[in-house]
Amino acid sequence: MTAGNAEAASAASATLTVNGLSHWFIDPQSGSTVHALDDINLAIQPGEFITVVGPSGCGKTTLLKILAGFLKPLAGEARVHGSLITKPGRDRGVVFQELAILPWRTVRRNIGHGLEIQKVPKDVRAKKVAELTDLVGLRGFEDHYPHQLSGGMKQRVAVARTWASDPEIILMDEPFAAVDAMTRQTLQEELIRLTVETKKTVFFITHSVEEAVFLGDRVIALAARPGRVKASVQVPVPREGRTWETMTHDPSMAACVEEVLGLVRGEHEATLASESHANADAEQAQET
Amino acid sequence: MTVTVSSSGSAAQSDIERQLVRDRGKEDRRGRIVGSLLAVAPFVMVVVIWWAIYTIFDPVPTKLVAPSKVVDAFFELIREGTLPAYITQSLGRLSIGVIIAIGVGVPLGWLLGLDKDVASSVEPMLRFFNAISGIAWLPLAIAWFGFTDRTITAVIIYTMIFPVIFNTMIGVRTVPTVLRDASRSLGSGWFRVIKDVYIPGSFPSVMTGLRLGIGFGWRALIAGEFIVGGGGLGFLIFNSRTAGLTERVMLGMIVLGAVWLLIDRLILRPIEEFTAARWGMVRL
Numbered sequence: 001m002t003a004g005n006a007e008a009a010s011a012a013s014a015t016l017t018v019n020g021l022s023h024w025f026i027d028p029q030s031g032s033t034v035h036a037l038d039d040i041n042l043a044i045q046p047g048e049f050i051t052v053v054g055p056s057g058c059g060k061t062t063l064l065k066i067l068a069g070f071l072k073p074l075a076g077e078a079r080v081h082g083s084l085i086t087k088p089g090r091d092r093g094v095v096f097q098e099l100a101i102l103p104w105r106t107v108r109r110n111i112g113h114g115l116e117i118q119k120v121p122k123d124v125r126a127k128k129v130a131e132l133t134d135l136v137g138l139r140g141f142e143d144h145y146p147h148q149l150s151g152g153m154k155q156r157v158a159v160a161r162t163w164a165s166d167p168e169i170i171l172m173d174e175p176f177a178a179v180d181a182m183t184r185q186t187l188q189e190e191l192i193r194l195t196v197e198t199k200k201t202v203f204f205i206t207h208s209v210e211e212a213v214f215l216g217d218r219v220i221a222l223a224a225r226p227g228r229v230k231a232s233v234q235v236p237v238p239r240e241g242r243t244w245e246t247m248t249h250d251p252s253m254a255a256c257v258e259e260v261l262g263l264v265r266g267e268h269e270a271t272l273a274s275e276s277h278a279n280a281d282a283e284q285a286q287e288t
Numbered sequence: 289m290t291v292t293v294s295s296s297g298s299a300a301q302s303d304i305e306r307q308l309v310r311d312r313g314k315e316d317r318r319g320r321i322v323g324s325l326l327a328v329a330p331f332v333m334v335v336v337i338w339w340a341i342y343t344i345f346d347p348v349p350t351k352l353v354a355p356s357k358v359v360d361a362f363f364e365l366i367r368e369g370t371l372p373a374y375i376t377q378s379l380g381r382l383s384i385g386v387i388i389a390i391g392v393g394v395p396l397g398w399l400l401g402l403d404k405d406v407a408s409s410v411e412p413m414l415r416f417f418n419a420i421s422g423i424a425w426l427p428l429a430i431a432w433f434g435f436t437d438r439t440i441t442a443v444i445i446y447t448m449i450f451p452v453i454f455n456t457m458i459g460v461r462t463v464p465t466v467l468r469d470a471s472r473s474l475g476s477g478w479f480r481v482i483k484d485v486y487i488p489g490s491f492p493s494v495m496t497g498l499r500l501g502i503g504f505g506w507r508a509l510i511a512g513e514f515i516v517g518g519g520g521l522g523f524l525i526f527n528s529r530t531a532g533l534t535e536r537v538m539l540g541m542i543v544l545g546a547v548w549l550l551i552d553r554l555i556l557r558p559i560e561e562f563t564a565a566r567w568g569m570v571r572l
Contacts, residue, residue, distance in 0.1 A: 068469070068473060069473075070469050070472075087472075088469065088472040088473045089473075089475070090473075090474065090475035092473065093473060093474075094469070094470065094473040096466050096469070096470060098464070098466045100464070100466040100467050100469070100470035101470075102467060102471075102484070102485065102488070103567045103568055103569055104488040104489070104491075104563070104567040104569075113471070113474055113484070114474035114475060117471075117474050117475045117476050117480055118475060145566060145567055145568055146568065147567065147568020147569075148568070161474070162473075162474075165474055165475065
């Protein structure tokens with residue numbers, strides 16, 4: 001089955017659907033139009049971990065901003081369980097690349113921020129925050145301010161804060177790009193454990209093919225300028241219990257990384273050769 | 289990775305972190321004692337130089353007096369009660385200025401910070417008036433309000449308000465939009481975004497504005513008291529000069545600096561230590 005057909009068939013049961021989504025910007029210097037996204041169609045199933053990979057300028061972040069409700073698309077639509085996304089909502093938690101935790105709140109108060117907004121009673125909140133603090137390995141740092149933490153710890157706070165308000169969907173925008181390689185691997189493994197345990201639907205953006213394959217149930221490869229869905233690749237190994245140690249020795253994972261790398265690398269020539277999704281789908285079908 | 293591994297890993301991490309925090313605490317205490325000694329030393333130097341110049345040149349009393357004479361004048365004016373009265377008077381005028389400058393300047397700064405259109409239309413005018421010092425308004429202010437406290441207060445408010453407006457505006461503008469977006473995704477409405485993100489986020493800059501504003505206001509106040517009179521430290525300095533009491537002139541000057549240091553150490557710095565410095569947004 002081609003990726004396109006799979007999307008269409010599963011749209012009805014999907015948590016997140018994107019239909020004919022296009023967006024463009026006017027370059028303030030040249031005055032020319034920059035096509036960020038062009039006719040994006042996606043269906044993300046409940047509990048699915050989707051990773052989106054593509055070169056810079058493929059509109060990954062624009063797509064996430066639209067799903068989050070920070071940006072209104074100029075054409076097409078994005079829906080959660082069939083209802084149109086028009087503004088940010090508690091059902092869609094966002095983890096930002098920029099470690100968007102509040103410097104003036106301690107770890108405890110950052111993690112509990114969403115619960116505070118929902119007016120969850122103090123004792124319930126404290127219990128939930130303690131649980132999450134343990135879950136992300138930050139016990140003992142509850143009263144620290146963000147500037148006293150390392151980059152990896154800050155990102156854990158951001159993840160815990162998003163999980164605390166228990167959103168159904170989690171949107172992550174290159175959340176581990178700013179941390180060192182060792183910490184990144186730990187965070188990735190922890191994220192797998194966390195998402196498997198809590199059965200979240202995740203939309204995860206990255207520019208690293210390895211990260212995309214390691215984390216995802218399915219990898220969406222985007223083509224750049226304008227950003228289009230090039231292919232959707234199913235990752236052959238189930239997410240449960242994936243670790244870097246086992247995955248680097250798994251030939252099927254290596255093959256999957258190669259396949260996605262090929263898609264992302266060949267993206268430039270493909271842009272010239274194929275203007276329609278049919279071509280991309282055919283290419284995808286041949287490769288699989 | 290399992291839960292156990294990750295939590296024991298972070299336990300080890302937190303031990304190191306705790307040790308670091310403890311060491312930092314020790315350094316802080318030692319640093320504070322050394323720091324205050326280092327801060328006093330230059331003052332001692334200045335007094336020594338003053339005393340040396342006085343001894344070497346032996347000037348007429350209208351030009352310079354010995355440090356000891358100033359100390360005598362200090363106790364004399366305390367006994368008379370004039371010095372406490374003048375200090376209270378000056379600080380009272382400053383306080384009114386501070387309250388009004390905060391009450392008017394902060395909301396205006398907020399408006400300019402949040403609304404780019406209003407800001408771009410009003411900013412040139414604000415910069416224009418900011419360039420005209422409060423003291424330049426004194427002749428007109430005297431014509432309008434006479435030789436009264438109102439003239440002095442008007443000049444202080446005028447002087448203070450611009451740094452407060454500009455810094456509040458900058459503070460609101462520089463709050464990263466990603467923090468706003470993050471809060472909105474957690475379910476915040478606009479009220480909560482303002483309360484949780486914009487107010488604390490702009491606070492360090494508002495404090496900078498206040499610090500600048502109060503400093504400028506303090507100077508403008510003295511100039512106002514020179515001209516308008518009617519008590520206060522500026523009046524003490526100006527009036528003593530006319531009477532040829534150099535020790536009182538110098539005493540008044542020293543009190544100006546000392547009172548400012550007290551305002552800084554007892555009010556401004558503690559507020560900053562409790563907020564921006566604790567949040568890692570400024571280093572003091």
